[in-house]
Amino acid sequence: MWKAYDELAWTEAWLEDPAGVEEEVASYHRLLKEHAGRPVREVLHLGCGAGAHDRALKRHFRMTGVDLNAAMLTLARRTNPEVEYHQGDMRSVRLGRRFDAVVIPDSIDYMASREELTLAFETARHHLHPGGALLVVAKPRELFHDNNFAYVSERDGIHITVLENNYVLPPGDEQYEATLVYLIRQGGELDVQVDHHRLGLFSQATWEQAFRDQRLDLHQQDLEGIYEPFMIAEGEYPMRMFIGVAPGGQAPAG
Template sequence: MWKAYDELAWTEAWLEDPQGVEEEVATYHRLMEEHARRPVREVLHLGCGAGAHDRALKRHFSLTGVDLNNAMLRLARRANPEVEYHQGDMRSVRLGRQFDAVVIPDSIDYMASRDDLVLAFETARHHLRPGGALLVVTKPRELFHDNNFAYVGERDGIHVTLLENNHVLPPGDEQYEAVLVFLIRQGGELDVQVDHHRLGLFTQAAWEQTFRDQGLELHQQDLEGIYEPFMIAEGEYPMRLFIGVAPGSD
């Protein structure tokens, strides 16, 4: 299991960007309202993490969250006690109910193979009502390149610096590496932790085909400016927001 989502999950609160999350969720809200063929009232968030996005999402929707990691869910429940949370894997979880929309922000990157990606989409489709919308935020391979980031936060006498390096693997791998280096200073002591992640990186055509295979009508929009403020040196981190709409209507 990744350290960032287990013993280092607490650092999320130190490093998050509340204003950036608010702006990001405002875009999600607008696009779901625009494209769904039914009123969007109940939303399922797959890969909800520590609940940072949920603090904004819950103001617009009745929200249910799912995450694989119990440490992250403990933080999410503390931050959002009114949200219903479940421990589960987005490749296999079944909640026995459907929603007006399903959202998977960039946690979809943890689908590190095409098979995993298909399973996550099958989960989302299983939980989607007729006319509902599936919103996914990701990086098509054609737009992605090596880059580096720095995040800094301080609270309760603890200072956290997170350095992140992204490295694109050869095309046949359909993956990129993210190496996270945590510098944690407390009481004059420095603790250095390193965490290694392999994440999925698929072509635009692969994303479009995955939506088509689930019978979803696809809309898309570029999403910029979320991570650029944290980049080391000049660069850009273009992301793409896909919305797939299920057949039928309310």
């Protein structure tokens, strides 16, 4: 298990960027309202993490969250006590009900192979009402490149610096490596932790095919400027919002 989502999960509260999350969620809300084939009231968030996105999403929708990591869910429940959370794997979880939309805004990269990506899409499709929408934020391989980030925060006598290096593996791997170095200073003591993540990185064509395989009518739009402020050198961190709409349903009100 990754340290970032287990013993270091508590650092999420120190490092989150509320303004950036609000900007992201405003885009998600607009796209769901614009494209979904039914009014969007109940939303399933796969890979919800510590609940930062849900804090903004819950102002627009009735949220249900799923995450693999117990430590992250503890934080999410504390942040959003009115949200229903379940521990589960987005590749296999089945909640026994459907939603107006499913969103995966922050964790689809952890599907490290096409097989895992397919399973996650099958899970999302299984939980959609007719006319429901699946919103995924992804990094098409054609747009992604090596980069470095620095995140810094200090409060309650604890100073945290996190350095993140993203390294794109050769094309045959369809993956990239994210290596994080945590420098945590508390009470005059320095704790250094290193965490290594191997993540999926798929072509534009692969993303489009994943939506076609689930018979979802695809729309897309770029999401820019969210992580650029944290880049160590000048550059871009392009992401793309894909929204697929299931057949059936009704036109959304408004």
